[in-house]
Amino acid sequence: MRVILDVKGVSKGFGGVQALRDVDLEVRAGEILGIVGPNGSGKTTLFNLISGVYRPDTGRIIFDGVDVTSLPPFRRTVLGIGRTFQIPRPFKRVTVMENVAIGAMFGSSSVGVEEGFRVAEGYLKVFGLWDKRDRDAESLTPVERRLMEVARALAGRPKLLLLDEVMAGMPPGELDGFLSILREVKVREGIAVVAMVEHIMRAVKDLAERVVVLHQGRKLVEGPTREVFMDKRVLEVYLGRT
Amino acid sequence: MRQYIPFLPVVAIYGTLFLTGLLLEGMWQPMALLAFYGALGQVFNIFLGLTGYVDFGYVAFLAIGSYGMAIAASSLYEDLGWWIVPTGFVLAFIMASFLSIAVGAIALRLKGAYFAIATIGVSEGLRYLIEGTGLWGGSMGIIVSRPLREAFGREGANSLSTFWADSILYGIALVAAFITLMILKSRAGYAFLAMREDEEAARVMGIDTTRYKLLAFFISASLGGLIGASAWTLKMNYVFPSDVFDIVYTIEAIIIVLLGGSGTLLGPLVGGLVYGALKYWLAVTFPGLQLLLFAPLILVIIVAFPQGIIGILRERMGSAFRGVIL
Numbered sequence: 291m292r293v294i295l296d297v298k299g300v301s302k303g304f305g306g307v308q309a310l311r312d313v314d315l316e317v318r319a320g321e322i323l324g325i326v327g328p329n330g331s332g333k334t335t336l337f338n339l340i341s342g343v344y345r346p347d348t349g350r351i352i353f354d355g356v357d358v359t360s361l362p363p364f365r366r367t368v369l370g371i372g373r374t375f376q377i378p379r380p381f382k383r384v385t386v387m388e389n390v391a392i393g394a395m396f397g398s399s400s401v402g403v404e405e406g407f408r409v410a411e412g413y414l415k416v417f418g419l420w421d422k423r424d425r426d427a428e429s430l431t432p433v434e435r436r437l438m439e440v441a442r443a444l445a446g447r448p449k450l451l452l453l454d455e456v457m458a459g460m461p462p463g464e465l466d467g468f469l470s471i472l473r474e475v476k477v478r479e480g481i482a483v484v485a486m487v488e489h490i491m492r493a494v495k496d497l498a499e500r501v502v503v504l505h506q507g508r509k510l511v512e513g514p515t516r517e518v519f520m521d522k523r524v525l526e527v528y529l530g531r532t
Numbered sequence: 533m534r535q536y537i538p539f540l541p542v543v544a545i546y547g548t549l550f551l552t553g554l555l556l557e558g559m560w561q562p563m564a565l566l567a568f569y570g571a572l573g574q575v576f577n578i579f580l581g582l583t584g585y586v587d588f589g590y591v592a593f594l595a596i597g598s599y600g601m602a603i604a605a606s607s608l609y610e611d612l613g614w615w616i617v618p619t620g621f622v623l624a625f626i627m628a629s630f631l632s633i634a635v636g637a638i639a640l641r642l643k644g645a646y647f648a649i650a651t652i653g654v655s656e657g658l659r660y661l662i663e664g665t666g667l668w669g670g671s672m673g674i675i676v677s678r679p680l681r682e683a684f685g686r687e688g689a690n691s692l693s694t695f696w697a698d699s700i701l702y703g704i705a706l707v708a709a710f711i712t713l714m715i716l717k718s719r720a721g722y723a724f725l726a727m728r729e730d731e732e733a734a735r736v737m738g739i740d741t742t743r744y745k746l747l748a749f750f751i752s753a754s755l756g757g758l759i760g761a762s763a764w765t766l767k768m769n770y771v772f773p774s775d776v777f778d779i780v781y782t783i784e785a786i787i788i789v790l791l792g793g794s795g796t797l798l799g800p801l802v803g804g805l806v807y808g809a810l811k812y813w814l815a816v817t818f819p820g821l822q823l824l825l826f827a828p829l830i831l832v833i834i835v836a837f838p839q840g841i842i843g844i845l846r847e848r849m850g851s852a853f854r855g856v857i858l
């Protein structure tokens with residue numbers, strides 16, 4: 291399968307903390323890849339490097355054949371990288387509908403205002419937020435905010451979607467619904483999804499075809515989901531902590 | 533057509549001011565003062581209101597525009613005759629927009645407070661440059677009463693100063709309001725909305741925030757140059773650096789926008805009316821004490837109602853009506 295994202299040997303330090311050391315990552319078009327690892331293992335930092343919030347100290351990031359290592363975030367979004375934030379960052383005093391429409395207007399689809407609202411309507415209905423469309427985003431619950439961020443990112447028609455712990459706090463009943471929506475949208479839009487669902491192992495096992503395990507800023511193991519969760523080193527990292 | 537409906541109240545209010553001034557004895561100047569504040573707020577709102585960035589050196593664009601008109605009038609009147617006025621506006625526009633691109637390209641990369649400080653520096657620096665080097669008459673300024681008299685005759689120059697200079701301000705205010713409406717209704721309007729809420733998240737959502745900030749800065753500054761050309765050079769017939777670079781105008785512009793409702797279409801107009809009327813009323817009722825009463829009063833209003841008058845109205849009306857009052 292075609293490689294949509296090729297991360298080559300990236301490192302990133304913050305003062306004394308080395309958040310990532312020489313990490314390689316390949317994401318193939320249309321797959322669902324899970325990234326797991328204990329707290330502070332560098333998952334969010336990896337997303338920040340891919341989406342352009344930070345620049346890596348070393349290494350390169352190739353997206354869909356383009357070297358995006360030094361491109362600003364908005365250029366990467368237009369090329370087709372969409373993401374959510376671990377701590378949701380909705381445009382707070384903007385309605386839910388407008389939040390998602392903004393995602394459509396400026397994403398890789400770059401549509402006009404009317405079309406943006408039409409696209410937003412579709413995703414709000416898919417994620418069960420249609421009834422709250424005219425509320426300010428700050429009135430949403432944490433789980434709803436995460437759903438809205440997923441809708442906002444998807445509305446931009448990304449080729450690669452980075453989900454940073456969007457399933458945290460989701461009641462088990464809703465989780466299944468969310469997972470099946472995600473799978474369906476992925477197939478329909480042909481996007482690659484990289485999800486980190488660290489704390490909900492069931493979701494990773496259910497969703498991801500392949501898993502990468504990060505540990506202290508390094509890639510520990512990578513492989514098909516079943517095999518990774520049987521790996522001794524992974525069990526040590528996880529069971530050793532919990 | 534429907535998208536132009538919010539523009540109707542703007543036309544109605546400026547039209548009422550204009551007709552009141554025209555038809556009622558002694559009302560032209562007070563109405564013109566309101567139009568000046570309306571125009572100042574409307575134009576400044578395009579930057580402050582849309583981006584949320586405060587330009588404390590904004591008056592520099594009015595100043596450079598007033599010089600543009602003064603240079604055209606004083607050096608070209610023999611060749612161009614009455615064409616010096618349109619030429620002056622073009623020059624004012626060009627000079628203000630060049631300044632805005634030069635300043636914006638550098639200062640707009642700075643965040644919040646640093647941006648504010650940098651812009652004060654530019655404005656004050658420009659003033660000292662003019663005074664220190666003797667550029668454009670230095671601290672003596674440029675006086676254009678004679679060139680304007682030669683080009684328009686005594687009568688013509690008089691009506692230029694007492695009627696046309698004010699009327700042009702109504703025009704600038706309307707143009708600025710119209711541009712604001714067009715921006716608010718377009719993709720750019722949503723880009724500004726997102727940016728004001730969370731600039732970093734907006735960039736991750738695909739918005740080239742620097743480009744939009746520069747766009748707003750450019751439009752706001754070049755229209756500001758036209759205000760300077762009209763309200764200073766054409767109306768007063770002179771340009772002194774100590775007057776045209778007075779930071780008071782920047783502060784008034786900020787107050788008007790915040791008072792009326794930052795980033796809204798009607799806000800700067802309402803803010804300009806309330807500010808102008810209050811200032812005028814205090815000056816008449818408590819002569820000498822007006823500034824002492826005025827500053828704290830304005831401060832209290834803005835701290836108590838940070839969303840401004842239109843902001844409060846929109847909140848009260850609920851989301852269904854938000855589209856009606858912009």
Ligand SMILES: Nc1ncnc2c1ncn2[C@@H]1O[C@H](COP(=O)(O)OP(=O)(O)OP(=O)(O)O)[C@@H](O)[C@H]1O
Pocket residue numbers: 304307308309327328329330331332333334335336376488
């Ligand atoms: N902006 C920053 N400034 C300083 N240190 C940072 C910054 N971002 C991340 N770090 C540090 O880098 C390391 C990796 O953090 P990161 O957020 O990437 O981990 P994570 O795997 O996402 O953890 P979690 O599961 O808690 O979300 C941590 O030690 C963190 O404190």
Ligand SMILES: [Mg+2]
Pocket residue numbers: 333334335376
């Ligand atoms: Mg994280």
